[in-house]
Amino acid sequence: MRVLVTGGAGFIGSNLVGTLLARGHDVGVVDNLSTGRRDNLAPEVWFRELDILDTALQDAVAEFAPEAVVHLAAQASVSESLRDPERDWAVNAEGTRLVAAAARQVGVQRMVSASSAAVYGEPDEADLPLKETARKAPANPYGKSKLAAEGLMAAELAGSPTDFASFRFSNVYGPGQDGAGEGGVVAIFCTRLRDDVAPVIYGSGGQTRDFIYVGDVVEAIIAAAEASGSLASMGSGADAASYNISTGAETSVNGLLDALRAASAKMGEPIFLPARDGDVDRSSLDPAKALGAFGWHAVAPLERGVTSTWRWFGGHA
Numbered sequence: 001m002r003v004l005v006t007g008g009a010g011f012i013g014s015n016l017v018g019t020l021l022a023r024g025h026d027v028g029v030v031d032n033l034s035t036g037r038r039d040n041l042a043p044e045v046w047f048r049e050l051d052i053l054d055t056a057l058q059d060a061v062a063e064f065a066p067e068a069v070v071h072l073a074a075q076a077s078v079s080e081s082l083r084d085p086e087r088d089w090a091v092n093a094e095g096t097r098l099v100a101a102a103a104r105q106v107g108v109q110r111m112v113s114a115s116s117a118a119v120y121g122e123p124d125e126a127d128l129p130l131k132e133t134a135r136k137a138p139a140n141p142y143g144k145s146k147l148a149a150e151g152l153m154a155a156e157l158a159g160s161p162t163d164f165a166s167f168r169f170s171n172v173y174g175p176g177q178d179g180a181g182e183g184g185v186v187a188i189f190c191t192r193l194r195d196d197v198a199p200v201i202y203g204s205g206g207q208t209r210d211f212i213y214v215g216d217v218v219e220a221i222i223a224a225a226e227a228s229g230s231l232a233s234m235g236s237g238a239d240a241a242s243y244n245i246s247t248g249a250e251t252s253v254n255g256l257l258d259a260l261r262a263a264s265a266k267m268g269e270p271i272f273l274p275a276r277d278g279d280v281d282r283s284s285l286d287p288a289k290a291l292g293a294f295g296w297h298a299v300a301p302l303e304r305g306v307t308s309t310w311r312w313f314g315g316h317a
Contacts, residue, residue: 003225004028004066004108006052006099007073008045009036011177012114012169016070016218017041023222028064030057031073035178052095061102068225069103071096071113074146078118081142082277092145093152100156100164108162110231112224115150115166115242117210118143122280129210129248129284132168132239139280154232154241165224165231170246170285174214174305175312186211186306189257190313193266203275205254210246210284213305216298220245220290227294234293246285247298259302263310 003020007013008029013036020027021042028046041047048060052073061069074092075081081088096113103111121137123130138144150166157164173184179191192199224231224243232241251259261267290296300308 014040085141096149170210213300244285
């Protein structure tokens, strides 16, 4: 299969590209390298340094002529979305529409686009783990732009031969994640523990997330790309093409740090700071729909995932 990955030089993208290559697929990448790195990609990967908002995007997609497009390019920082919501909307919402338009015009068979647990906002605790049909109340511009992106992709591809799906990732972590800035809490904790700097926890640490290992996310994307039947019509209404890619389990930030302490044998005490604007208190997503649609479920337990991640960070000072 010929697969084009936008944002393919980034964390999830480079893990996906490496697995696709290992399984014999032809892989192309479009990435503006704002957060990704060219040296994350093998030399044989077809590559264009390009922003998804660039008018040359359609030509690049046509040049590679993929059978499937995996859209991972995004503005992924919640705090940045609060500082510059217009840019966040342009990249996440309009950018997704432009990628979908290019996929439709080239005749791509299937497009899988990265969405986020942030589309749900603060959930009703009785509804956890959330199904795809749960109430949507994004708590920040990032979540709003991701939710809008789902609708814009669906509108762009409706009635075309291009099947599509939006993957609502929970909190993805694993080797290769950026520990700088807002990289994910696992990567940030690993970096600080490695450097013998106290981890920082915002709020009480009792807030929960649904942490999913990047290898499981890669398997979900590949399973969906190779699935038979339509992914866009697995249900009715606005959530028909949406899938939670998650474990369904809640882990507190304090519990995560305890798991990393066990993996790293570093016992540094955390620093507690006030909770940040836009952060939800509890989060977990029900992945049952993905299992029914294309036979995927997460297999990496947190302890194994954080141990693998810690080993990677230990070798990348």
